Amino acid sequence: MGQLFDKLNSDVRFVEGIKGCINCGTCTAICPAAEVYDYQPRTIAHLVQTRDDSIIENLLKSDTIWYCGECMSCKTRCPRNNAPGLIIQALRTLSIETGLFVESEKGRQQLALKRMLSDTIIETGYCVHFDHTTLDMFPEQGPMWQWVHNNKEAFLPKVGANYKGEGPGAMRAIPQSDIDELRNIFEVSGGFKWMETIEEHSAKKAQEMGLDIGEGKASEYFANIYTSNNQAKHSRK
Amino acid sequence: MKLEGKRKIWNEYQKDIADDKYFYVRSCIRQAVFPGSENTYLRIMRDVLKKDVHESAHHTTCTGIGYHTEVVPFETIQTVVARNFALMREAGYENYTPSCVTSFGIYTEILDTWHHFPEEKKRTAEYLKKATQRDFQEPGNMAHTSDIIYKFRHQIAEKAKYKLVNRITGLPLKVVDHIGCHYAKMFPEKGIGGAEHPHVLAGLIEAFGGEVIDYPERRHCCGFGFRQYFIKANRGYSIAASKKKFESMEPYQPDLILTNCPGCNYFMDRWQYALAEMEGKTYDTQGNGIPVLAYEELAGLMLGFDPWEMGLQMHQVGIETLMDKIGIPYNLSEKYKGAKGEDLGVPESPRNIKFYK
Numbered sequence: 001m002g003q004l005f006d007k008l009n010s011d012v013r014f015v016e017g018i019k020g021c022i023n024c025g026t027c028t029a030i031c032p033a034a035e036v037y038d039y040q041p042r043t044i045a046h047l048v049q050t051r052d053d054s055i056i057e058n059l060l061k062s063d064t065i066w067y068c069g070e071c072m073s074c075k076t077r078c079p080r081n082n083a084p085g086l087i088i089q090a091l092r093t094l095s096i097e098t099g100l101f102v103e104s105e106k107g108r109q110q111l112a113l114k115r116m117l118s119d120t121i122i123e124t125g126y127c128v129h130f131d132h133t134t135l136d137m138f139p140e141q142g143p144m145w146q147w148v149h150n151n152k153e154a155f156l157p158k159v160g161a162n163y164k165g166e167g168p169g170a171m172r173a174i175p176q177s178d179i180d181e182l183r184n185i186f187e188v189s190g191g192f193k194w195m196e197t198i199e200e201h202s203a204k205k206a207q208e209m210g211l212d213i214g215e216g217k218a219s220e221y222f223a224n225i226y227t228s229n230n231q232a233k234h235s236r237k
Numbered sequence: 238m239k240l241e242g243k244r245k246i247w248n249e250y251q252k253d254i255a256d257d258k259y260f261y262v263r264s265c266i267r268q269a270v271f272p273g274s275e276n277t278y279l280r281i282m283r284d285v286l287k288k289d290v291h292e293s294a295h296h297t298t299c300t301g302i303g304y305h306t307e308v309v310p311f312e313t314i315q316t317v318v319a320r321n322f323a324l325m326r327e328a329g330y331e332n333y334t335p336s337c338v339t340s341f342g343i344y345t346e347i348l349d350t351w352h353h354f355p356e357e358k359k360r361t362a363e364y365l366k367k368a369t370q371r372d373f374q375e376p377g378n379m380a381h382t383s384d385i386i387y388k389f390r391h392q393i394a395e396k397a398k399y400k401l402v403n404r405i406t407g408l409p410l411k412v413v414d415h416i417g418c419h420y421a422k423m424f425p426e427k428g429i430g431g432a433e434h435p436h437v438l439a440g441l442i443e444a445f446g447g448e449v450i451d452y453p454e455r456r457h458c459c460g461f462g463f464r465q466y467f468i469k470a471n472r473g474y475s476i477a478a479s480k481k482k483f484e485s486m487e488p489y490q491p492d493l494i495l496t497n498c499p500g501c502n503y504f505m506d507r508w509q510y511a512l513a514e515m516e517g518k519t520y521d522t523q524g525n526g527i528p529v530l531a532y533e534e535l536a537g538l539m540l541g542f543d544p545w546e547m548g549l550q551m552h553q554v555g556i557e558t559l560m561d562k563i564g565i566p567y568n569l570s571e572k573y574k575g576a577k578g579e580d581l582g583v584p585e586s587p588r589n590i591k592f593y594k
Binding site for chain 2: 032070083109118121128129130133143148161166167170175179188194195198225229
């Protein structure tokens with residue numbers, strides 16, 4: 001056993017996720033990620049069982065651990081009650097803590113996700129806020145959604161939304177006192193440290209790649225990681 | 238003997254659901270994309286079933302999407318969840334009812350974690366106290382809002398104005414259900430029917446007189462995959478998974494896709510539009526696409542609620558074909574009016590999928 005394995009094994013999700021894989025491949029047969037990516041959850045379970053730090057380090061640097069969609073279909077069907085999806089969560093956590101996530105194209109996407117999601121959480125109290133659901137980021141929402149955005153003030157009350165209003169209701173403005181409590185939770189429980197870790201390692205990588213890290217979505221690095229897709233490498237062989 | 242065996246197995250997939258006095262927590266995606274859907278649920282619960290449903294203005298996201306994209310650590314989400322539990326007890330409630338399947342999965346996972354690893358719960362309590370001065374207790378009962386609709390499905394059906402029946406042929410309409418991965422794939426015993434025998438939506442379809450279609454990819458993921466959708470470079474994963482489902486259900490020509498999870502409601506709808514624009518194909522025979530509704534939207538429609546006040550125009554795939562088959566009257570001139578009846582114009586029409594305006 002090595003240091004990286006010991007760290008993995010200190011994550012309760014890892015303990016729950018691997019109880020002895022028999023390499024049957026049922027998880028791979030059911031996995032939506034395995035249909036589109038060069039990915040097998042069976043291999044993940046097999047590799048972590050080696051307890052070999054050099055193998056684990058390679059995983060932490062790889063695109064492989066970022067292919068999973070965390071749907072947890074693998075959990076349902078595993079005859080030994082393993083959950084490769086939970087192993088993936090523990091590996092991703094360690095990849096971020098060690099900064100190795102920036103060594104892969106898919107891992108580098110963490111900066112965009114941090115700026116799209118955790119920044120939104122601590123600013124608004126929501127993971128996803130209506131104002132951010134714009135067609136430039138999500139064009140598949142179609143022309144109907146553009147109409148909704150164009151007419152939000154006049155239309156949203158019709159369907160019972162309390163858009164940016166006080167009190168309860170859909171799309172309400174969450175009171176600042178509650179946002180402050182949420183931010184305190186992030187401070188005390190390591191949420192802010194996690195976000196800073198992603199920013200710091202991404203800034204170093206951006207410099208190495210000659211890209212401006214910028215702020216928010218106004219960033220060359222953000223634009224690069226949000227759209228880069230080495231299809232030949234990632235696609236199922 | 239055989240029947241007894243089946244009954245025994247089925248009993249493992251039942252769950253206790255509270256009768257009344259619910260603490261309601263909203264879904265980030267459902268309220269941002271289908272706000273009328275959540276409003277419809279509250280109308281059914283309060284106005285039709287006369288239940289006590291409390292919503293605190295102070296609850297926040299559970300941070301589940303952040304957790305499943307690895308931008309929120311496990312320690313943080315546990316503490317945010319504990320805060321929402323604390324708000325429930327402070328308001329005098331103990332029956333926790335999230336409107337989101339991702340959240341339902343999060344709450345289930347965290348309660349299970351606290352059961353198996355009490356040190357995680359102890360640390361969470363310390364973090365919560367330090368950050369907010371609050372104390373928390375676990376819910377007495379926890380059920381997804383679709384579980385509640387399922388529990389009262391027969392009462393709702395008794396009060397319904399319409400049935401899931403073709404008004405011309407008199408035959409049941411064909412419905413495919415999609416319960417969403419995090420409803421039961423992680424903890425099958427926490428979902429009605431589990432992951433393999435999904436019944437939370439099927440029971441509602443049957444109560445309204447429809448026919449449940451058990452198509453091959455019924456249990457396949459819609460393709461959200463969290464990071465696989467939010468990052469544009471990964472979105473092929475998402476649309477490919479939905480396409481696999483549409484192709485699998487196409488031979489059965491369903492009249493409706495019924496969903497449980499707000500994300501699935503979104504993907505089943507939007508990816509049909511995107512596939513029509515990309516490939517010129519719809520998965521019905523008339524170029525309409527297959528209508529998609531959440532359980533609460535369907536229940537509201539059957540009860541005779543106004544479709545446009547429920548926000549059904551916020552689906553990109555039109556619901557009109559379903560209403561026409563059932564015989565539900567609707568006024569197209571009201572579809573795109575504002576809350577005060579003002580004319581707001583109409584959206585542009587997609588190229589390859591019929592649009593009613």
